[in-house]
Amino acid sequence: MAMHFDLVDLRLMVRIAETNGLTRGAEASHMSLPAASTRVKNLEESIGAKLLYRTSQGVTLTPPGQAFVHHARLVLGQIEHLRGDLQSFAKGIKGHLRVFANTTALGEFLPPVLRTYLRSHPDVNIDLRERLSHDIVRAVTEGQTDIGIVAGAVRTENLETLPYRQDTLILVVPRGHALAGGEAVAFADTLELDHVGLHEASAIHGFLRQACHQLHRVLPTRIEVGNFEAACRMVEAGVGVSILPSSAARRHALSMAIDTVPLSDPWALREMQICMRNLQALPAFARDLVDLLVADAESAACRRPT
Numbered sequence: 276m277a278m279h280f281d282l283v284d285l286r287l288m289v290r291i292a293e294t295n296g297l298t299r300g301a302e303a304s305h306m307s308l309p310a311a312s313t314r315v316k317n318l319e320e321s322i323g324a325k326l327l328y329r330t331s332q333g334v335t336l337t338p339p340g341q342a343f344v345h346h347a348r349l350v351l352g353q354i355e356h357l358r359g360d361l362q363s364f365a366k367g368i369k370g371h372l373r374v375f376a377n378t379t380a381l382g383e384f385l386p387p388v389l390r391t392y393l394r395s396h397p398d399v400n401i402d403l404r405e406r407l408s409h410d411i412v413r414a415v416t417e418g419q420t421d422i423g424i425v426a427g428a429v430r431t432e433n434l435e436t437l438p439y440r441q442d443t444l445i446l447v448v449p450r451g452h453a454l455a456g457g458e459a460v461a462f463a464d465t466l467e468l469d470h471v472g473l474h475e476a477s478a479i480h481g482f483l484r485q486a487c488h489q490l491h492r493v494l495p496t497r498i499e500v501g502n503f504e505a506a507c508r509m510v511e512a513g514v515g516v517s518i519l520p521s522s523a524a525r526r527h528a529l530s531m532a533i534d535t536v537p538l539s540d541p542w543a544l545r546e547m548q549i550c551m552r553n554l555q556a557l558p559a560f561a562r563d564l565v566d567l568l569v570a571d572a573e574s575a576a577c578r579r580p581t
Contacts, residue, residue, distance in 0.1 A: 370396070377411070392563065412431055435552070438549075443543050445536060447536075469495055472506075
């Protein structure tokens with residue numbers, strides 16, 4: 276049986292899924308309820324399977340409906356990418372690259388790599404976003420981004436991955452603090468102290484919030500700041516302690532009165548990975564960036580103490 280879908284069908288099903296209702300999905304799609312019902316019925320007849328469970332409380336997706344909406348989101352995402360790329364081409368840009376990265380990669384490792392890349396690719400634009408690692412995996416899987424850089428224990432089995440950098444989360448304290456110069460401390464023990472946190476949208480904020488949730492604790496945040504340097508300055512001023520990447524903390528410790536203390540938690544050591552759906556399916560200008568990231572990883576590994 277031939278199956279025929281159009282973009283209106285795809286958008287309608289996605290909006291029904293997002294609103295958990297046929298009526299609200301129809302309204303979000305700017306169509307009448309009878310028109311939306313007819314479209315869903317025609318889809319179900321074309322596919323040969325029910326897409327929605329209809330109850331007095333509303334509608335939910337059947338397994339075929341879930342599969343349909345998953346693929347609809349992929350298709351609609353690719354169309355949005357196509358529209359954005361074509362608009363860029365009209366302005367003289369020959370390529371548009373989407374990269375999602377965790378906080379440490381974005382703030383510490385990517386700037387020099389991207390500087391080199393953009394100098395050699397003046398006709399490519401990059402859309403760089405900070406996200407939590409599990410959100411990055413989902414975005415790459417669903418085609419919302421081309422390349423992702425993730426850290427820690429995150430499931431990437433459906434993606435192609437390459438090793439990137441290694442970094443460690445450590446405790447930053449004011450110079451002379453009781454914990455300075457001591458043994459490694461457990462993250463749970465730091466929850467007795469005031470913390471200087473990163474802003475709520477940062478990936479590290481979300482990661483530490485998850486760690487606290489597993490401990491059934493709350494991060495005692497005294498103040499939130501926007502970047503690693505500001506966090507270190509607040510620690511130096513005695514506002515509190517902070518959990519930061521060792522690369523950033525040790526760099527700022529060269530010019531600030533702060534000390535670093537190792538964390539004993541296994542999750543503090545974070546292996547980063549480059550991930551993509553299919554490396555060979557990426558355009559050549561995107562593979563060039565992957566090559567630079569791999570070269571950066573190899574250079575860092577050579578400098579790493581043994």
